[in-house]
Amino acid sequence: MIKGNSVDLVPAALGDRRRVYEWCFHSETSKSHSGSDYPEAHIPTFEEFCDDYADYYFTGSQPEDGRGFLILYGGEAIGFISYASFHLKPHKSELDIWMNSEAHCGKGLGTDAIVSLAEHLNKSMGIRELIMRPSVKNTRAIQSYTKAGFKESDKSPDDYLLDEYVSIYGDGDYGTDETVLLVKQFD
Numbered sequence: 001m002i003k004g005n006s007v008d009l010v011p012a013a014l015g016d017r018r019r020v021y022e023w024c025f026h027s028e029t030s031k032s033h034s035g036s037d038y039p040e041a042h043i044p045t046f047e048e049f050c051d052d053y054a055d056y057y058f059t060g061s062q063p064e065d066g067r068g069f070l071i072l073y074g075g076e077a078i079g080f081i082s083y084a085s086f087h088l089k090p091h092k093s094e095l096d097i098w099m100n101s102e103a104h105c106g107k108g109l110g111t112d113a114i115v116s117l118a119e120h121l122n123k124s125m126g127i128r129e130l131i132m133r134p135s136v137k138n139t140r141a142i143q144s145y146t147k148a149g150f151k152e153s154d155k156s157p158d159d160y161l162l163d164e165y166v167s168i169y170g171d172g173d174y175g176t177d178e179t180v181l182l183v184k185q186f187d
Contacts, residue, residue: 002069004116007109009069009081014058016070020080021049023100032138033098033173040175041135057082063125071099071113078104081113083121083130087165091128093121094160105140114148122186130184131160135174142180150182157181 002009012020025034025043034041044052056062065086071079079099088094097114099105114132121127132150134141157170172179 002116002120004112006073006112007078007116008072009113009116009120010072011060012058012068012070012080012082014055016068016077016080017050017053017058018046019077019100020053020068020070021046023080024098025049027100028102029099029105032140033135037137038135038174040178041173053082062086066093069113069117071097071109073104073109078109079113081110081117083117083127085127087162087169088131088160089162091126092131092160093125093127093129094131094133096132108147111144111147114145118148118184128186129160131157132182133157133172133179134182136178136180137174142182145182148184150184153181153183155181155183 024030031037034043053068057066057068060067066082066084068080068082070077071081077100079097081095081097083093083095085093095114095117097110099110118130121130132145134145157172158166161169
């Protein structure tokens with residue numbers, strides 16, 4: 001378990017995968033990053049989600065590639081946060097986060113989860129740079145990530161991605177002009 005100031009992060013299990021998918025793409029918070037306001041962002045089927053979020057995000061079998069965690073607040077699962085490193089250059093990782101309802105947004109809980117996971121990755125895995133790539137339209141997410149220490153980068157995603165993944169992930173989920181690259185660096 002990773003302890004934050006207000007939240008705890010517990011490793012997600014395979015049995016959590018369906019609800020994590022539902023929280024991301026079929027909950028009241030989905031409108032912040034997918035759906036009709038984001039026609040460039042395809043809403044995956046559950047099977048496509050399972051391809052993107054492979055078993056190791058839920059089993060911990062490949063921690064060097066990525067891992068997912070449930071965000072607990074008062075013992076209740078309120079969201080999901082993950083890191084992925086398989087597609088990035090050494091000592092870098094990408095974070096992704098979503099909450100399960102609007103009731104848990106705007107209270108600093110997501111920011112606490114990001115800070116807690118970031119510190120854990122730096123200390124336990126030697127991660128020196130983290131990236132997050134939300135839509136430029138998702139101002140609430142950008143504000144939260146900024147509070148967690150992320151800053152907009154003028155670098156290209158190519159500076160972070162392994163060469164073989166540039167064509168797959170280089171444009172981000174929302175396209176080059178609609179995705180903002182945020183970076184947090186550790187000394």
